[in-house]
Amino acid sequence: MPAVEVGSIIEYRWKEVRPGALAALLSYLRLQFQRDIPVQFVKYYLKPTSLGAGYTSIGMASKTFNGNAQFVQEKNGFYSTTMTNVPAFHEEPRMPPEDQVRTWMLVFYQLERNKKPDEYWSQLGKEQFEKVKPRLKVNDDIKKASVAAIGDASTPEQKLERLFDFVRAKIKNVDSEASGITASERAKLRENNSPGDTLKRGTGTGENINALFAALAIAAGFDVRPAYLGDRSDFFFDPNFTDPYFRSGDDVAVKVGNEWKFFDPASTYIPFGMLRWQEEAMKALIIDPKGGFFVDVPLSPAEKSKERRNGKFKLTEDGTLEGDVRIEYTGHLAAEKKQQNDDDSPTQREQNLKDMVTHRLSTAELSEIKIENVTDPAKPFVYSFHVRVPGYAQKTGKRLFVQPGFFEHGRNAVFSSNERKYQVYFHYPWLEEDTLTIDLPRGYELDHPEQPAPLRSGDVVDYDVKISVVNKSEQLMYHRKFKFQGLLFPTATYSTLKQVFDLVHESDNHTITLKQTITAKTDQ
Numbered sequence: 001m002p003a004v005e006v007g008s009i010i011e012y013r014w015k016e017v018r019p020g021a022l023a024a025l026l027s028y029l030r031l032q033f034q035r036d037i038p039v040q041f042v043k044y045y046l047k048p049t050s051l052g053a054g055y056t057s058i059g060m061a062s063k064t065f066n067g068n069a070q071f072v073q074e075k076n077g078f079y080s081t082t083m084t085n086v087p088a089f090h091e092e093p094r095m096p097p098e099d100q101v102r103t104w105m106l107v108f109y110q111l112e113r114n115k116k117p118d119e120y121w122s123q124l125g126k127e128q129f130e131k132v133k134p135r136l137k138v139n140d141d142i143k144k145a146s147v148a149a150i151g152d153a154s155t156p157e158q159k160l161e162r163l164f165d166f167v168r169a170k171i172k173n174v175d176s177e178a179s180g181i182t183a184s185e186r187a188k189l190r191e192n193n194s195p196g197d198t199l200k201r202g203t204g205t206g207e208n209i210n211a212l213f214a215a216l217a218i219a220a221g222f223d224v225r226p227a228y229l230g231d232r233s234d235f236f237f238d239p240n241f242t243d244p245y246f247r248s249g250d251d252v253a254v255k256v257g258n259e260w261k262f263f264d265p266a267s268t269y270i271p272f273g274m275l276r277w278q279e280e281a282m283k284a285l286i287i288d289p290k291g292g293f294f295v296d297v298p299l300s301p302a303e304k305s306k307e308r309r310n311g312k313f314k315l316t317e318d319g320t321l322e323g324d325v326r327i328e329y330t331g332h333l334a335a336e337k338k339q340q341n342d343d344d345s346p347t348q349r350e351q352n353l354k355d356m357v358t359h360r361l362s363t364a365e366l367s368e369i370k371i372e373n374v375t376d377p378a379k380p381f382v383y384s385f386h387v388r389v390p391g392y393a394q395k396t397g398k399r400l401f402v403q404p405g406f407f408e409h410g411r412n413a414v415f416s417s418n419e420r421k422y423q424v425y426f427h428y429p430w431l432e433e434d435t436l437t438i439d440l441p442r443g444y445e446l447d448h449p450e451q452p453a454p455l456r457s458g459d460v461v462d463y464d465v466k467i468s469v470v471n472k473s474e475q476l477m478y479h480r481k482f483k484f485q486g487l488l489f490p491t492a493t494y495s496t497l498k499q500v501f502d503l504v505h506e507s508d509n510h511t512i513t514l515k516q517t518i519t520a521k522t523d524q
Contacts, residue, residue: 011040020049027108028245031081033067034103039086046071046107047078061110063241067103081105093415095422096488097234110243120242125285125292132226132287135211138219139196142212146219156222156256160263163216164272167265168377171212172203176268206266207250213265214252223255227262228285229297233278233427239294249279253286253295260286260295268377269335274300277332277428281487302429302483305331308380309407309432314439319400321392321438324368327407328380332428337381341374349374353383360410364389398516400444404467404478407434408508414501420494426487434480440514445473447515452507455500460486463504467512480508 004010018029031044048060060079062071067086071079089102115123149166153159174186181189181203189203195215198204204212214224229249230237237246251264262284264275274280281299285292306329313323329337341349350369357364365388372382392409393402403409415424446469455463462483469476482504489497 029107030099031105031107032102033069033083033105034086034089036089038088039083041082041084042086043080043082044105045074045078045080047076048109059110060107061243062105062107063243064105065099065103066101067105069105090421092417092420092422094424094426096236096425097232099235101422106245108243108245115242117239117242121239121285122291122293124244125287126289128228128292129226129287129289132211133289134194135207136214136218136224136226137194137196138215139194141196141199142215143219145199146216149216150220159220160217160222160254160256160261161272163213163220164263164265165378167209167213167216168268170202171198171209173206173209173266173268174203175206175266209266210250210252210264213263217252217254225253225255225260226287227251227253227260227295228287229275229279230282231278232282237282239283247285249276251275251279251284253284260284262297267335268375269338271304271331271378274304274331276335280428299487300331300428302431302485305333305428305430307333307430307432309434311406311434311436313406313436315393315400315402315441317395317400317441317444318390319393319395320388320390321406322386322388323438324386325384327383329382330380331430333430334381338374341371341381346371353385357387361389361392363391393514399447400441400514401511402438402514403509403511404436404438404476405434405465405480405508405510406436407432408480408505411505411508413505415494415498418495418498420491420498423491424489424494424497426484429483429485429487431484432480432482434478436476436478438476438478440469440474440476442474443517444514445517446476447513449512450510452510455503455507457500460484461500461504463507465507465510476512 001010029046033039033042046060060071062081064070067083069081069083071081074080083103086103089098091098095101145166146163150159150162153162172181174181174189190197190201192198192201192204192208195208195212198208198212214226217224227250228244228247229251230246231248234248235246249264251262253260253262255261261273262275262279263272264270264279267276270276275297277300280297282297283294284297286295308328308330309325310327311323311325313321315321341352344352349371350366353369353371354366357366366385367388368384368386370382370384372384373379374381393400395401449467449469451467452465454465455461462481464481466479467476
């Protein structure tokens with residue numbers, strides 16, 4: 001709209017028609033009220049589909065989130081709902097999922113049963129267990145495979161890890177791009193009706209793979225149940241909403257001692273003992289023949305998702321920094337890197353790395369690039385490369401100003417705004433560990449060196465930087481540790497949280513001064 005200028009008032013309207021959007025019994029429809037622009041008036045008309053005889057106890061239902069809207073009956077079988085003066089929705093960095101905070105409505109069919117949440121989920125768990133029971137069938141082949149896979153493992157954890165690794169190694173996941181199975185090959189595969197089929201054929205869907213792991217664990221004597229979880233990348237599951245719509249993940253719960261442990265071998269890049277970050281720190285519905293019940297899924301600690309960064313550099317008198325870098329990712333960090341790269345060509349993977357580095361260091365030149373373990377489910381995802389950064393240090397007269405925190409150089413502050421509307425949401429805890437050595441240019445020494453003060457905030461933040469010189473003051477040693485264990489923070493704590501991250505950012509940008517010595521001047 002080229003005629004639009006600052007201060008213009010724009011008004012426009014549009015109409016959408018979605019035929020058959022709620023035509024099936026298990027259909028769900030999301031109706032958005034809040035958009036990226038202010039909405040003066042929005043109205044939805046909906047005509048429920050007749051489900052026919054036998055479904056008289058099922059009716060259309062709706063649930064409005066972050067707002068208040070109800071359907072009213074119109075003529076000719078239509079229903080309508082209206083909302084006025086809806087403010088624009090604006091994204092904020094590290095905010096909860098959009099539908100967790102914006103105004104919208106879910107429309108669906110629901111069996112008319114006036115049950116309390118505990119009663120509803122208990123009944124659903126019991127009903128679902130009867131449906132999935134055949135998927136957990138243990139035959140002689142399963143028993144033999146379980147014994148062979150466990151081998152000499154003695155503890156429950158060791159046994160489960162052996163079974164987990166066995167399933168990962170022996171069964172190709174047809175739902176994963178990393179399996180190497182083509183679309184044409186996938187179309188020819190037969191459906192697995194039991195864990196025995198999956199074991200025999202060596203291929204299966206994610207659901208088949210988790211069912212096989214469950215059957216192997218049952219054969220080993222474990223108490224095993226299917227577990228239903230939500231996906232907090234989309235919406236935070238709330239048991240008070242008595243409908244299975246927000247249940248997305250089907251994982252495996254195993255009783256170890258007095259605790260339920262959760263496993264998902266079908267998620268190719270998730271290590272043993274972890275779930276996808278989208279499913280951790282949620283309530284899992286344990287499916288049980290006596291009735292379903294909820295168990296809290298633990299959040300993996302920061303140490304499980306580590307970014308270990310090492311660099312050996314040389315700084316020249318003109319400010320150029322050059323050296324070798326190795327970066328290792330584990331846990332959720334590794335899973336994300338693998339998912340981002342597994343479908344790319346080697347050339348594209350290298351370009352992804354170059355873009356990641358030059359985004360913050362525009363003059364960086366990368367060579368000798370190696371990217372390891374892209375599709376390996378167990379090993380860390382690894383980048384290694386040689387880098388040269390002209391102008392990394394600023395030179396003024398006889399002094400060089402250097403930021404030793406190479407891996408944080410050029411990054412922006414995490415939070416820039418002084419105000420916040422929504423909660424602050426981190427997907428998972430993580431740990432960063434940096435170890436660098438920088439060979440200093442001949443004839444230079446540190447000028448009144450200082451190092452940032454450590455920063456700790458309860459059990460949430462642990463930040464520490466140590467800077468020292470070795471080898472007759474010719475080499476700088478830099479070690480940085482940043483551990484963050486938080487997840488969701490209310491708006492009221494934003495100013496404190498921002499202050500913490502601002503202090504970390506300031507420390508990461510700590511600059512040291514190198515001055516040219518008298519000896520160096522004499523040598524010239």
